[in-house]
Amino acid sequence: GRIINRFSKDIDICDTMLSFNLSAFLGLAVQVVATVIVITYSTPAFIIVIIPILIFNFVLQRFFVSTSRQLKRLESTTRSPVYSHFSETVQGSQSIRAYGMQEVFISQSEEKVDLNQSCNYPNMVAMRWLAVRLESVGNLIVFFSALFAVLYRGSLDAGLAGLSITYALQVTASLNFFVRSAADVETNIVSVERIKEYTEIKQEAAWTVQPKPDPLWPTKGNIKFSDYKVRYREGLELVLGGVSCNIYPGEKVGIVGRTGAGKSSLTLALFRILEAAGGSISIDGTNITSVGLHDLRSRLTIIPQDPVLFSGTLRNNLDPFDKETDQALWKALELSNLKPFVSSLPLGLSHVITEGGDNLSVGQKQLICLSRALLRKTKILILDEATAAVDLETDEVIQKTIRSEFKDCTVLTIAHRLNTIMDYNRILVLDKGKVKEFDAPNTLIQNSQSIFHSMVKDAGIIFSS
Numbered sequence: 001g002r003i004i005n006r007f008s009k010d011i012d013i014c015d016t017m018l019s020f021n022l023s024a025f026l027g028l029a030v031q032v033v034a035t036v037i038v039i040t041y042s043t044p045a046f047i048i049v050i051i052p053i054l055i056f057n058f059v060l061q062r063f064f065v066s067t068s069r070q071l072k073r074l075e076s077t078t079r080s081p082v083y084s085h086f087s088e089t090v091q092g093s094q095s096i097r098a099y100g101m102q103e104v105f106i107s108q109s110e111e112k113v114d115l116n117q118s119c120n121y122p123n124m125v126a127m128r129w130l131a132v133r134l135e136s137v138g139n140l141i142v143f144f145s146a147l148f149a150v151l152y153r154g155s156l157d158a159g160l161a162g163l164s165i166t167y168a169l170q171v172t173a174s175l176n177f178f179v180r181s182a183a184d185v186e187t188n189i190v191s192v193e194r195i196k197e198y199t200e201i202k203q204e205a206a207w208t209v210q211p212k213p214d215p216l217w218p219t220k221g222n223i224k225f226s227d228y229k230v231r232y233r234e235g236l237e238l239v240l241g242g243v244s245c246n247i248y249p250g251e252k253v254g255i256v257g258r259t260g261a262g263k264s265s266l267t268l269a270l271f272r273i274l275e276a277a278g279g280s281i282s283i284d285g286t287n288i289t290s291v292g293l294h295d296l297r298s299r300l301t302i303i304p305q306d307p308v309l310f311s312g313t314l315r316n317n318l319d320p321f322d323k324e325t326d327q328a329l330w331k332a333l334e335l336s337n338l339k340p341f342v343s344s345l346p347l348g349l350s351h352v353i354t355e356g357g358d359n360l361s362v363g364q365k366q367l368i369c370l371s372r373a374l375l376r377k378t379k380i381l382i383l384d385e386a387t388a389a390v391d392l393e394t395d396e397v398i399q400k401t402i403r404s405e406f407k408d409c410t411v412l413t414i415a416h417r418l419n420t421i422m423d424y425n426r427i428l429v430l431d432k433g434k435v436k437e438f439d440a441p442n443t444l445i446q447n448s449q450s451i452f453h454s455m456v457k458d459a460g461i462i463f464s465s
Contacts, residue, residue: 002080002084004083004084004087005076005083006194006195006198009076009191010076010191010194010195011195013188014188014195017184018188018192021184021185021188024181025178025181025182025184028177031178032171032174032175035170035171036050038167039141039164039167039168039171042156042160043152043160045148046145046148046164049141053137057134057137060130060133060179061179061183064129064179065182065183065186065187068127068183068186068187071119071122071126072187072188074119076194077119078112078115078119079116081112082112082116085112086109091356130179130180134175134180137175138172138175139172141168141172142168142169142171145164145165145168149161149164149165204272204293205275205289205292205293206292208294209290209291209292209295212292213286213295213299217283217286217299218284219284220284221250221380221409222248222249222282222284222410223247223281223380223410224245224246225243225244225245225246226279226280226282227242227244227278228243228244228278228280228281229241229242229276229277229278229279230268230269231274231277238433240265240269240433241434243266243279243430243433243434243435244435247412248410248425249379251425251426252410252411252421252423252425252426253410253411253413253426254420254421254441255414255415255430256415256418256421256427256428256429256430256452257429257431257451261431261432262433263430264414265433266412266414266430267302267412267414269281270288270300270412271296271297272289276289299378299379299380300378301378301380302373302381302382302383303366303370303373303383303398304369305384308369309360309365309368309369310353311352312353313347313349313350314348314351314368317353317372318332318371319372319375324375328375329375330349332371332372332374333371335371335404336374336401337401338364338367341364362390363394366390367397370398370402374405377405378409379409380410380411381402381406381409381410381411382412382413383411383412384414385414385416418455418461421441422441422461425440426438426439426440427439427441427444429450429452429455437452
């Protein structure tokens with residue numbers, strides 16, 4: 001919501017409103033100054049009155065701006081939850097209807113809009129407050145201009161007196177809009193401030209680094225964590241507090257642990273989405289911090305828990321960079337058990353997928369992600385609870401394909417269903433960001449004191465000797 005707010009309303013204010021307000025401010029400033037000069041020239045005594053009036057105007061503007069700026073910031077802040085809630089409601093509309101929660105979400109939306117409007121209302125009231133006082137000041141200018149014209153009627157030319165009063169009548173509106181446009185410029189600077197805040201966010205590391213790694217890197221798939229530490233943001237506690245382990249080439253490793261143990265953080269660290277707070281990760285002996293983000297991420301493959309699909313054809317989703325032949329695409333679909341489904345589609349590989357893959361089931365979307373991984377065929381594959389949201393049949397297809405097609409690759413699996421990793425080489429048990437156990441599944445099961453033993457027991461899995 002905050003990002004949408006900044007890239008919609010705040011950008012719009014900077015591109016349109018701010019330039020308009022600034023132009024109006026400069027134009028009205030010239031107009032007000034010219035009017036005051038004409039009135040002062042016509043009736044010189046008017047300068048005695050205009051100086052206190054201008055000082056009063058300045059004080060009035062400063063008082064209004066200091067309040068209005070805070071009210072504008074408050075209104076902008078409460079607008080973000082409105083965008084967030086609307087976006088979440090649209091994305092989850094099917095679940096909302098399925099559980100009959102329409103009225104609840106409508107009520108929540110109205111509450112957020114009401115809160116936003118309750119913050120916008122004081123801003124409008126403040127504008128009315130300013131307008132009343134500016135009108136009063138404008139009326140004073142007209143009054144004193146007419147008064148001096150009457151008092152100096154003997155020495156003042158009738159034409160100049162008429163000119164003075166005519167300009168005084170016009171200055172009311174000009175002065176009103178001048179002060180309001182000046183206030184709007186300062187108030188809308190809040191949008192610039194909010195956008196500037198995003199420009200100062202620390203960026204990711206370099207996309208490419210020279211010298212580049214070998215085009216075939218990694219050739220083995222050895223991963224070594226050396227006292228690796230990471231936190232989500234400076235000032236927060238470590239989510240991984242000194243992880244040390246060596247994963248051999250071609251090894252299949254299951255990563256387990258309770259919620260918050262640091263399993264997903266480990267995968268984020270491999271892709272350098274989180275940068276190290278200490279220690280290092282090496283792949284085939286190369287420290288990943290010495291490799292550009294593009295080279296690193298293009299050499300790793302991940303199948304996430306929530307499959308990511310783009311609006312476009314099935315072919316574009318399988319091969320976004322158009323590197324593979326149709327034959328290779330069909331082969332990947334066959335291995336992921338999707339070939340019968342795609343063959344039944346009228347357009348085949350040109351079948352249009354809607355945004356987020358809404359016209360496909362969760363299982364089909366996950367199998368498309370598996371096909372994508374098969375086409376990349378990197379030496380390291382990471383499964384981040386990839387089968388947590390799919391049915392047992394789809395789970396079985398995914399596991400079977402991984403065992404056969406990635407048998408020479410290093411596979412790291414964050415496991416939701418423990419039975420899917422029981423035939424892996426080793427199990428990495430994390431607890432509170434630290435490695436508690438790292439051994440073969442049978443070895444850990446036989447140890448009744450191990451964390452993995454208790455997890456398997458809780459899952460109700462029965463093993464034969």
